[in-house]
Amino acid sequence: MTERQAALVLFSGGQDSATCLAWALARYERVETLGFRYGQRHAVELDCRLRLREALRALRPEWAARLGEDHVLTLDCLGALSDTALTREAAIAMQANGLPNTFVPGRNLLFLTYAAALAYRRGIKRLVAGVCETDFSGYPDCRDDTMKALQVALNLGMDSRFVIDTPLMWLDKAATWALAEELGGAALVELIREHTHTCYLGERGTRHDWGYGCGSCPACELRAAGWARYRASAR
Numbered sequence: 463m464t465e466r467q468a469a470l471v472l473f474s475g476g477q478d479s480a481t482c483l484a485w486a487l488a489r490y491e492r493v494e495t496l497g498f499r500y501g502q503r504h505a506v507e508l509d510c511r512l513r514l515r516e517a518l519r520a521l522r523p524e525w526a527a528r529l530g531e532d533h534v535l536t537l538d539c540l541g542a543l544s545d546t547a548l549t550r551e552a553a554i555a556m557q558a559n560g561l562p563n564t565f566v567p568g569r570n571l572l573f574l575t576y577a578a579a580l581a582y583r584r585g586i587k588r589l590v591a592g593v594c595e596t597d598f599s600g601y602p603d604c605r606d607d608t609m610k611a612l613q614v615a616l617n618l619g620m621d622s623r624f625v626i627d628t629p630l631m632w633l634d635k636a637a638t639w640a641l642a643e644e645l646g647g648a649a650l651v652e653l654i655r656e657h658t659h660t661c662y663l664g665e666r667g668t669r670h671d672w673g674y675g676c677g678s679c680p681a682c683e684l685r686a687a688g689w690a691r692y693r694a695s696a697r
């Protein structure tokens with residue numbers, strides 16, 4: 463069922479946000495995309511975004527008709543503020559507070575706040591984010607409660623009625639692959655495998671059965687394990 467609404471998808475070029483984009487295209491009449499340049503080491507993900515958009519357009523004519531403008535915002539301040547393994551050359555490690563040093567404090571809070579400001583201008587009520595607290599790295603800004611609280615704050619602060627959609631919140635990585643299959647068949651799974659970027663180190667030299675990446679950073683490990691479980695359950 464298509465809802466006669468417009469959505470803005472936070473679209474980084476990774477597996478999760480690409481799956482969310484397909485989910486939104488299957489559901490909403492007009493879908494725009496938003497990416498952020500914040501000094502991430504894996505800025506290669508931004509190059510994947512336009513290729514993915516084109517591939518999704520080619521996959522389904524009705525998706526091509528719905529896919530609207532792409533937006534990219536530069537948040538250099540986030541990279542300048544953050545001392546993390548995602549925004550500088552440092553080894554990925556656990557910190558004393560139990561969070562990996564790939565956690566960029568405030569990132570999703572800022573992303574959604576900017577997304578809401580853009581959606582306000584574009585007359586869009588639905589914000590779609592690929593956050594998930596099922597199979598994740600423990601980032602507190604991916605939690606369902608964070609998203610619900612942020613939705614309340616944004617609506618109070620902008621006197622609006624935004625809804626933050628989080629279709630992956632309760633899915634593990636294997637279920638995220640299965641959702642892609644449900645939305646766009648084997649062709650969508652293949653497109654996500656080939657064109658999305660997940661690796662924290664920005665490595666795209668080596669092709670594994672689950673896609674490109676270094677194979678050993680936490681993001682690659684999650685993606686590889688999810689792919690293996692998805693394939694095992696498909697047989």
Ligand code: ZN
Pocket residue numbers: 660661662663664665675676677678679680681682
């Ligand atoms: Zn990696």
